Amino acid sequence: MLQKPYDTSAPIHALFAQRYSGVCFDPQRPVPPELLLSVAEAARWAPSCNGDEPWRFLICNKATTPAAWDKAFACLMEGNQAWCRHAPVLVIICTDTRFTHNDNPNRFGPYDCGAAALSLCLQATAHGLMTHQMGGFLPAKTQESFAIPERYQPLAMMALGYQLPESEFPAQWRERETKPRQRRPLGAQFFAGEWGKGL
Numbered sequence: 001m002l003q004k005p006y007d008t009s010a011p012i013h014a015l016f017a018q019r020y021s022g023v024c025f026d027p028q029r030p031v032p033p034e035l036l037l038s039v040a041e042a043a044r045w046a047p048s049c050n051g052d053e054p055w056r057f058l059i060c061n062k063a064t065t066p067a068a069w070d071k072a073f074a075c076l077m078e079g080n081q082a083w084c085r086h087a088p089v090l091v092i093i094c095t096d097t098r099f100t101h102n103d104n105p106n107r108f109g110p111y112d113c114g115a116a117a118l119s120l121c122l123q124a125t126a127h128g129l130m131t132h133q134m135g136g137f138l139p140a141k142t143q144e145s146f147a148i149p150e151r152y153q154p155l156a157m158m159a160l161g162y163q164l165p166e167s168e169f170p171a172q173w174r175e176r177e178t179k180p181r182q183r184r185p186l187g188a189q190f191f192a193g194e195w196g197k198g199l
């Protein structure tokens with residue numbers, strides 16, 4: 001995967017710096033099944049409130065479950081479809097809205113699913129794969145198309161696959177794919193003991 005320039009204000013593990021949400025997926029390179037299992041396994045070991053593991057990942061692999069991939073693709077917003085058409089795998093991330101042990105509402109479900117999703121992303125980065133999460137999809141259509149039971153809520157989708165070699169980035173996506181990663185200054189959002197006091 002292309003190494004984008006990044007400028008961290010303290011040293012971090014390369015995995016965090018190297019992951020980014022690209023759009024130039026290689027349609028010719030399917031994701032090997034053992035790597036799909038590996039990224040799912042990484043998500044499985046995410047922390048969760050009360051150890052409830054509220055996440056459910058619907059993995060739609062163009063190579064092995066093409067009808068599911070087509071259905072998932074149809075649930076994306078147009079802006080995402082424009083680049084997602086070449087992503088070999090589309091993932092739908094859902095949360096259980098209730099705790100397993102007592103059936104009470106689980107307000108931490110989306111928090112836990114985010115942790116699991118990022119675990120998947122980072123394991124994918126370690127395998128040289130690219131991920132791109134998306135909120136631009138149609139949750140109601142997704143729920144209906146995949147007959148997702150009502151207590152589970154689709155939260156996000158994700159594209160997963162190998163990136164094209166840099167020389168093959170389509171002209172329309174090149175700038176977006178190569179622009180440097182940026183974040184707000186650390187002290188603007190990380191506070192030292194009192195609200196607003198930058199670390």
Ligand SMILES: Cc1cc2nc3c(=O)[nH]c(=O)nc-3n(C[C@H](O)[C@H](O)[C@H](O)COP(=O)(O)O)c2cc1C
Nearest residue numbers: 019020021022079080132133134135136137156181
């Ligand atoms: C919950 C969530 C929803 C997102 N929705 C979209 C989306 O619909 N379309 C898109 O192109 N990127 C989407 N993104 C990607 C973000 O724009 C991206 O993560 C952010 O700009 C930071 O860039 P980076 O992931 O390369 O570090 C989403 C990311 C998250 C976590």
